[in-house]
Amino acid sequence: MNEEQQIVVDFLTGKTGKSKFYFNDFLPLFPGKGPRDVKKILTSLVNAEKLEFWSSGSTTMYGLKGAGKPDTDA
Amino acid sequence: MAKHATPKLDQLESGPWPSFVSDIKWEAENRAKNADKVNYQIPVDCPADLLGVLELSYNDGETHWKHGGIVGVFGYGGGVIGRYCDQPQAFPGVAHFHTVRVNQPAAKYYSSEFLRQICDLWDMRGSGLTNMHGSTGDIVLLGTQTAQLEEIFFELTHKYNTDLGGSGSNLRTPESCLGTSRCEYACYDTQDVCYQLTLDYQDELHRPAFPYKFKFKFDGCPNGCVAAIARSDFSVIGTWKDDIKIDQAAVKGYVGGEFAPNAGAHSGRDWGKFDIQAEVVDLCPTKCMKWDGSKLSINNRECTRCMHCINTMPRALHIGDERGASILVGAKAPVLDGAQMGSLLVPFIEVNQPYDEIKEVIEKIWDWWMEDGKNRERLGETIRRLSFQRLLEVTEIAPQAVHVKEPRHNPYIFWKEEEVPGGFDRDIEAYRTRHQR
């Protein structure tokens, strides 16, 4: 994992009380970067099977793979 | 013999309108028979169980579906909606019943060959039930299980050369009217822009990183057959700048009763003889038309291109030749602060491949909205919160009188410091030399 990916993972494993986050929640982790660059970091983590998407159908969130309460007994 | 008794739903089989209950029952029978020896990958009786759980809702007036968020295909954040039944023991066939959205071809033309391929796939790996189409425009495949999602995606991309649509906080599947393909009113090739931008923005469509959903829709003219102005964050609506073309002989054809007005749309009632003065000239919202008994004239400079006269006499009047589109932004349904119609941002833009000018406007808006939009805030709400002026600044568009229906009702203008000579820093000492305390 590169340094930027590590920043995201550290944030998610830290004490947040939540397992899922909006895209905007990650922007403050990278003050110098625009949204498109931050998206690239998140995408790379999804492709590396570290993160996964959670979708309400209308909105989408990111979380660590397998974190949080299990979805309905799938 | 049906798996579940559905006395209430059975009452929706009578009457002339196509009965979805009859159709689902038919699919249940066909699956039970399995004449084509399909190797069903999800329960054969899921259509029967769907009717069963629906009958339950008809009895208690409540839904029996739950949402499930972590279903999808690897690497994509949209295109699949998770669904679970809250009575899985009674209706095991639909215990897991996820929706797959497939990106429709622009304006929904199909070959029977392609549609049959989708049917075969969905017969084997899904419920055999669909929506043609979802509100946004996708082919909606209604009901499959988690283990089938990657298989469906693999077959769609490998065998059928097609992809999923959008859901969640992303670019939603774009849609267009049928445009120049079969309409004389279309001011640009709506299908082509729709297709090209869908391809160019695949990353935005599949990997959500917006504050909320974002919709493009492309209407070929102000009649608005795909309702872009009412429901898309970014509506491109065809228009023209020059004169409406008039065929005076055809005008006389309408006046003389040779042609049915409004293309025959009023044929079911006797509205009396066509009266060009009352039905066209007097209904023109800008009163820019004249009929002198033999010649129709239009003061095109005053025309606002509402389409009424053209719709009413389509053989006689035609859209101008200097064609393009207006861009309106920020439409949305009422949640949360009330419904919004699209607001005019770009009065006129040429619509030519590769559509770089349109994309430039889109990307400036995204850069701004991704940075400054709040979570779950549609573009229209961001504009309201941060001002239309801010939108003009970020898109580098000069304010014009056409941007408003009327000027502001108050003088509470947020002046910028640089607009005021000398700026906001003033010298209190110097002031006191002129004024006592």
Place this chain on the structure above:
Amino acid sequence: MAFVSSGYNPDKPMENRITDIGPRKYDQFYPPFIAKNKGKWLYHEILEPGVLMHVAESGDKVYTVRCGTARLMSVSLIREMCDIADKYCQGFLRFTTRSNVEFMTDNADTLKALKADLAGRKFSAGSNKFPVGGTGAGITNIIHTQGWVHCHTPATDASGPVKAVMDEVFADFQAHRMPAPLRISLACCINMCGAVHCSDIGLVGIHRKPPMIDHEWADRLCEIPLAVSACPTAAVRPTKVDYKGEKHNSIAIKNERCMYCGNCYTMCPALPISDGEGDGVAIMVGGKVSNRISMPKFSKVVVAYIPNETPRWPTLTKTVKHIVEVYAANANKYERLGEWAERIGWERFFSLTGLTFTHHLIDDFREPAYYTWRQSTQFKF
């Protein structure tokens, strides 16, 4: 039911993966006469309800037969459409934004045979598979959402009320008797997946009770902070409660702030919102999308609540039919329902229709409300 692999390898999801290819290109699916005349159309005529003729500069004529569908359809029915397309339409067809299916041919004899064939196709219980209509100054197909068939927050069904309403107004699907086009839409909750808010007649499922709270399960089933942040009106907050003698981390809801959107239930299954007694349908009228004559308009609520009377929603269908008839009898030619109501005034709309005006119909939701009150001495007694 042995598992059949597509070729996908779950151990290596990225292997041979194809992504981001988008939809098939539209022009692969043009019938030849569409491909030939694209961009060169001269005019069109509606020959009869549901049958269009487009005439190109070349002199070519294309006939389109438009048929209503239930939108919810089986692969068996789609295959039947494909058979029809193969027999009469050179293997092509299209769907409209309003869920109609269109069969096209450039041959007048084929058109005749196609129409005769379509008229004879029925479902086993007798309803039409392909009713022809939905054009001009009539009532076209209802745009609608999923309802109890597939959604987790609906306040009504969608397919059922749509079937009941379309049966009621079916004659006008196949006629051009209205003063102008009349568009009906249905959304099964206030989130309005369908664009109901700009329809001549919009039917909207509404909940009237805030979610219940399953205190015992809230902390087990969901992440409470996510349910809190899902609420658009900040009505949801975390709290600790005593329930059956035990302390639970749970949720409190400020009922007076709840707008019944169901977003919290989406995030948290311990907050069910559906309620058989509370749920039902509101009727909104007078919206339009077209820029023709007047600018686009939002629909306005004229009936606050009609209960879900399954399976055929008799009060709802009767009310819709009544509004349609009063509009048809009173509006001028070319006048959309909303234009008519504005010309005569909404007070006259209520007196003509006999609908009861109640306090529910006065807007009190946030800033736009003020602009809907009457700031004038002009009104009708």
